[in-house]
Amino acid sequence: AEAKGASRKMATTPSDVLLSHSGGSERERREQDNPKTNRRKGRGRTDRTKKSSPLSLEIRYSVYLLLFALLSLGLCCSGSAAETGEVPAVRFQRDGEARKDTLLKYLGSLPSLSAITSCFRVNLRQARNANSILSYAVREEPNEFYIGFNHESKALELLCCGDVLQEEWNFTLPLREWVSVCVAIDFEDRYIKFLFGGEIIQHTFKVPGNPVLEVRGGGLLVFGQDQDSYGGGYINIQSLCATLADVRIYDYVLNDDELVAFSDCSSDPASASFPIVSFSDIKRDFEAMNVEIGQVLSDDYCNPQRSDVLIFPEFRSFKEAKHLCQISGGELMVPRSMEETWKLFSKTVSYLNFCNSGSMTSFWLGVKGNVTTQSWEHYVTGSELNFTNFVQQKAPIEEPNICVGFAGNNNTNANQHGGWYSVSCKLRRCPICLLDEVVLLKARGLCKDSLFDRQYFLTNDNGLITFTGVYYSMITRHLPSNNTDGLDYGFWLLRRLDKPSVRAKFRLDSPSHYPLGRHLWIVEDDVCGNSTVSIIITACKEQQFSCSDGTCVELRQRCDMELDCPDDSDEMGCEFLTLAPSYNSDNPPPRQDITKPVQVEIHIDIYAIRKIDVANFQFTCEIEVTMEWFDSRLRFRHLNNATELNSLTGLEQQPWRPKLEFLGDRNTASDVQERWTTLSVRRYTMPLDDNDEEEFESEVFEGEGNSLLQVQKLTVTTPCQFYLEKFPFDQQHCSMGLKMSGITKDYISIKYSKDSIVFSGRRKMLEYTLVKETIDNGDVGNYSGVEVHLYLRNLSNFYITSTYVPTFIIIVIGYLVFFFPIANFNERIMVGLTGLLVEATFFSQVNSSIPHTAYMKLVDIWMVFCILVLFQVVVSVVILHWTLEESNRTTLIKVEATVSSINRNMAEWRRKKAVKMNRFCRFFTPVVTVIFLTVYTVLAAQV
Known part of the structure; x- marks a missing residue:
């Protein structure tokens, strides 16, 4: 480090060296010999070499030769740091314990800065609530300049100038990876640059009132802690647990090329512009408190790819x-x-x-x-x-x-x-x-406010595997003492490094037992109390399920009725619904809007109309009633896209269900026989975010967005008021009402549409065919309901072929007697009476097989007409016979008594009259029949 510092000083002038021995800072030395920077800041200096005497020049040249000789000797004997590729680095909190007495304090002082660039390389070992890289405070303001990372919110935070300038960038500082970062601010031109991963983000900023901004000089610069007061106010959760290297602070804004060069390690610190603060001579320029000062290879931070x-x-x-x-x-x-x-x-x-x-x-x-x-x-x-x-x-x-x-x-x-x-x-x-990457193991099953970390990564510690928490915890293995029996394999201890009393442990079942998967831990002094907690430590990623043995399967395979985990744990605890203790299944779902009732959507599928009992005025049908509603009080789990797999049928505790009452015409009671009922959940939404308080990953769905579906298969016998005036050419209208029972429509309302009724059976039945079915509002008083309307048409073909055609044929047969010889009375009267008798028999049979009504039906009118026609035939035949008999009697008396010719004419007239009457009957009967059939057809055809 000393050699490297000496190599940096070789680039300075003799005046720099003299100033350094007199206590001047690197920034002062740089300003004296960098006129470019002086001109940029408007602080030009006088060239001292021009004012120096020849004697001072000789002294300077002598100093040059002396420094060159010393540097050459140092390089020959010790080697340079640049050749070895090592740079000074500081390791904060290597043991992982969050402390407020681990820091690096700069011994110099910063001048007032109208521009600043701070660059550093950091390898974060563990995160804190606030990962404080550097904190610069003056006596008037602790947050004069601050750079830190928030791991939880994934942001880089910048505070400056007494909190006047506050910036935050979306930024994820990865664990155990080298990252190069630069932050540059120009207070005069009002812009900020941010460098991370070789990418530069620049934007301007505005400050209310547009005050003059600068970083005030004469303050205290600290690395690894956040100063809440000048030189103090440290908090352990606002510290740094990382390795910090190649720190540089410049009193100007580096250009883009210089920033990128720092990021990709293409610039040599020894040849770059001198920073006012750096790690070039940590032992001389800084006071280290409970930190480790060492070296780190440049290849480590210049090649961020790791495994x-x-x-x-x-x-x-x-x-x-x-x-x-x-x-x-x-x-x-x-x-x-x-x-x-x-x-x-x-x-x-x-x-x-x-x-x-x-x-x-x-x-x-x-x-x-x-x-x-x-x-x-x-x-x-x-x-x-x-x-x-x-x-x-x-x-x-x-x-x-x-x-x-x-x-x-x-x-x-x-x-x-x-x-x-x-x-x-x-x-x-x-x-x-x-x-291939830093794998964060998740600890599932801890309570919401637990003091233990919820994420861990694996490290080697003296040959043993250690689970290091992202923030403050660590899981270590403790071997048994030598005097224990052979069945004691030690235990795994989970503890807070900064709170030793907060701990949890479980004993090993074998020497190779690791706390991966599901285990029971004995917890002490956690905020959730002392208890035995089932915790799963898993490496499974998003949308994966952690089996009890730690194996990962796809989350969609959870509760799909197939065994995917080696220990079958993916099909355990597959209840789709667990009701809260406060849930009351007698109360309906709460209204989201007090002015709007809860909607229960209904769908009715009529499978078949089993029987239309006209005689008893009722019909029986097989129906399936489907009701769908939302209950915001509920939460569901493991929902499949197939609704049939989300069955709640058979649960001991059931949610609230709507109850229906079936009504016939004029609100008469119906007989209902329930065949079966199912209750399931229909999935509409995506699951909620994963909750690691639960041991196993579960897809949890809100009841507000996913509906309950009740399907009932019923046999319903409903009264219907049949109107049979036009029987068997009648059309009937039957209604079946479904009314909400027990809860008024202010709270529960049945929702329907025209497609809410479907008939999927055979429309043609024994006697009637279903023409159409509709659904309509069927509120009864203050209760919501719907009414199903069925429109039936009589299948009259049976009556036409079995009643109308035979009786009409009998009429025709009876009519044919008018074509028999008039004198053949016996044959004619026998045919007419036989037809009348047969017609009466038909009438009796038909009357016994159709509903009895006090009013005349069309079939009754037809039978009466048929009887009247045949009666008319019989009467006509008798009258014709009587007429012919009088004519014969008159002729006989005339022959015997030899009466006058007038009597003979009278007999002839009677005979002719009988023939005319027979001809009239031939014409009259069909005419009357045709007229009757026309009127009858018109009546039967009317709807």
Whole structure:
């Protein structure tokens, strides 16, 4: 560091050196010899070299030669930091405990600044409520200049000039990764630049009143703490747990090229413009309090790509090792080059005390042999490897259960170091897990206000695995003491580093037992009390479900009636609804708007009309009633897109359900027989954000956006007032009412549309056919309801063929007697009487099979007409016969008594009269029949 400081001073003038020995700051030295900056700030200086005497020039040249000689000696003997690629770095709170006495205090003082640029490189190990990078305070104002990160809100915060200027950028500071950041402010031109990841964001700012802004000089600059008062007011939760390197503060705004050069490490600090504050000489310029000052390689922060290699120091089979890496968020490592092989070997040699199997190999690689293709493949992807490092001669793969072990022991021959060996997968070796990124393990099951961290990452600590919390907690393994029995394997301890009494632990079941997955922890002194808590520590990501053993499956596989977790835990606790203790299923859902009732949408599907009982004036139908409503008091879990899978039927506790009362005509009671009822949940919305207070991940849905669906299959017998005047050409209108029972329409209202009624059965029945069905408002008093209207038409074809046609034929037969010889009275009267008798029999049969009414029906009128026609035929035949008999009697008397010719004419007249009457009947009967049929048809056709 001293050599590097000397190299920086070589770029200065002799006056700089003299000023440095007299107590001047780097900024003062820079201002004297940087006229460009002086001109920019309007603070031009007089060139002192022009006023110097020849003697002073000789002194300066002598100083030049002396410094050059000293620098050359230092470089030859010690080597420069630039050649080694190391820069000074400060590690704050390496043990992870949040403290307020860990800081780096600048011993110099800052001048008043009208522009400032602050650049630094930071590697955050753990986060705090406020991660304070630097805090500059003057006696009048503690927040004269402040830069910090808020990990929770993912923002970079800037405060300046007594909180007059407050800025915040959306910015995520990752854990355990090097990040280069610059913040530059020009108070005169009113603009700010922000550099992160090589991207520059610039914008102007305005201050109310447009005051003159500057960073006032003479204050105190502190790194790693936030000054709430000048030189104090430190709070442990506003500290820094990180490594800070290459800090630079300039008294002007760096241009874009300079900022980008700092970000991509293309600028050499030794040749760059001198900052007024830097880490070039930390021990001289700063006072360190409880921090570690060291060096960091420039390659570390200039190459932010990273990968962690975790070695678990316990023997496991290949299957167990694969599972452990998986639930840790990584996979078994497979080196892809000799460079990676040697890097891995350099890590494994330090585990000789933990992983010494007594054979050539002690570690597992993620490689398996394929018997079919005789190739070595990646154990996850199944792809053939392009790089292998087998030491032994390639042997055929004869068994399917062959894996690869890694020779990580440096006690073997040099040609075997880092070598690969084929071994049985059933042997036990130490797993080498590769994590391509910082995997944050989530702790689920802690109460809302718990003092423990909810996220952890894995680290190696002296050969052992440690779970380091994102903020303040840590999980460490404590081995048993030597005097314990062989069944004591120690315990895992979860504790707050800054509050040692807040702790939780669980005992190991075996030497290789890790707190991954679900375990019971004994918690002490947490804000939620002392208790035994079931906690799951999982590496599962969003939209994944954590099995009890730590395995991750897709969250959509949770409660899908298929076993996906190795321990079947994805199908445990699959209740779709858990009612709160305060829930009362007798009370309806609360109204969202006090002026609007809760809507219950109804849909009625009529499967069949089983029977139309005209005689008893009722009909029976099979219906399915579906009701849908929302209950904002409820929350559902694990909802599937298929509503049928979200069944709530059979739960011991049921939510509120609407109850319907079925009514017939004029609100008469109906007989209802329930076949079955189902209650399910219909999903409409996306789930709520995950709640890590619950052990297992669950998709939780609000009842306000996802409905309850009740489906009832019913057999309903409903009274209907049939009007049979036009029977059997009648059309009937039957109604069935559904009324909400027990709750007035001020609270519950039935919602329907024209599509809320559907008939899916056969419309043609034995006697009637369903013409149409409609639904309408059916409120009864102060109760909401709907009314279903069924329009039926009689299937009269049966009566036409079975009644009308036969009776009409009988009429025709009776009419045909008028074409018999007039003198054939016996044949004519027999046909007429037989037809009349048959017609009367038909009438009796029809009358017994149709409803009895006090009024005449069309079929009754038809039968009466048929009887009257036949009666008219019989009467006509008798009258005709009587007429003919009088004519014959008159003729007989005339012959016997030899009467006058007048009597003979009278007999002839009577005979002719009978013939005319017979002809009239031939004409009269069909005419009357046609007239009757016309009128009858018109009446029957009227709706």
